[in-house]
Structure formats: structure tokens, C-alpha cells
Amino acid sequence: FKVRQLLRWLPADRAVAGLVRDRFVDNALGLLFSAAGVAIGLPRVAIPAVARGALWTYAGIAAVAGVIMLAVAVTRVPGRLGAVANRWTRDGGHAPEPLPVAFAVRAVGWALATRVLQTLETTLLLACIGAPVSLSSVLLVDGVLNAAGFVGFLMPQGLGVVEGAAVYILGALGS
Numbered sequence: 001f002k003v004r005q006l007l008r009w010l011p012a013d014r015a016v017a018g019l020v021r022d023r024f025v026d027n028a029l030g031l032l033f034s035a036a037g038v039a040i041g042l043p044r045v046a047i048p049a050v051a052r053g054a055l056w057t058y059a060g061i062a063a064v065a066g067v068i069m070l071a072v073a074v075t076r077v078p079g080r081l082g083a084v085a086n087r088w089t090r091d092g093g094h095a096p097e098p099l100p101v102a103f104a105v106r107a108v109g110w111a112l113a114t115r116v117l118q119t120l121e122t123t124l125l126l127a128c129i130g131a132p133v134s135l136s137s138v139l140l141v142d143g144v145l146n147a148a149g150f151v152g153f154l155m156p157q158g159l160g161v162v163e164g165a166a167v168y169i170l171g172a173l174g175s
Helices: 002-006 012-044 049-073 077-089 101-128 135-154 161-172
Strands: none
Touching: 002 012, 012 049, 012 101, 012 135, 049 135, 101 135, 135 161
């Protein structure tokens, strides 16, 4: 649907490159943000060793994957995917240039702004239910819920993954 809408204004190669870059930047920052939240909050909360190990493993993998995805987003790779789309649609375009630095900084800035707003929402919700509201608890809850969202794709429709993670982490915080 998005590609169809973008094709009204852009050639297929640029539309696909834009969508790929959008997903890569959003997911990269989500992975990095959740990894940082887990890394900052986990040392300050008593969680069983199995869950602690799983969260540290997630944080390490998510950080590396996030950096790689962010690097890919500003290279020619999304443009090459767009060129493949051009061949499929028989449109004779060329692969777009790498993302200009100024545009990449703006895109990352807006994506970070949404993550900060999400963290503020988590803070408000924790306060509403009487849970501990400290920087480490907010970052840990936010990081764990984001992690659950990322790994939830393994379950059909991700049913119960985020909810189960919320119950678990809030229980670990004493709520």
C-alpha cells in the first residue's frame, strides 16, 4: 500500500529505497534504544539468572544489529533493492545515491524523538499503576517491552508476548 501511494510521486527505485530506509532506521533505533534500556536498568533490578542472561544476550545482539541496520540505511543497499523493484516493474531507473548526511541526521532525530516520547509514556503509565518510577526502572521496562515486541514475531501474531513480558518485568519490580 505504501509503495503504491509513493509511486504517485516517485519512481519505483526511490519509493522502495525510502521504505527500506524508513524501516531500517526505525528498527535500528528501536533495537539500540531497547538494548540501552536493558543495559542501564538490568543491573539495578533483581531478576532470576535465566531471565537476566536472556536479557543481556538480547541487549548484545540488539546493539550490534541496530548499528549494522543504521549503517545499511545510509548506504547504497536500499537503492539497490529499489533497482531490483525497477527491473520487476520494467521501469528503467537507476539506484539512488546514499542517503545525504543532513537527511540521515534529521531522520534519526525524529526517530529518537518518538523513542523519547515512548519512554515518557512508559513513565506516566508506571506512575499511574504505582510502580517504581526511576530512570533505571523506566528504561528497563521500556527496553524489555521493546525487546518483547521485536522477538514477538516468532509467535503467531505475537499474541501474549508483550503482555507476558509486561507482567514479568512489573512483577520483578514489585508491582
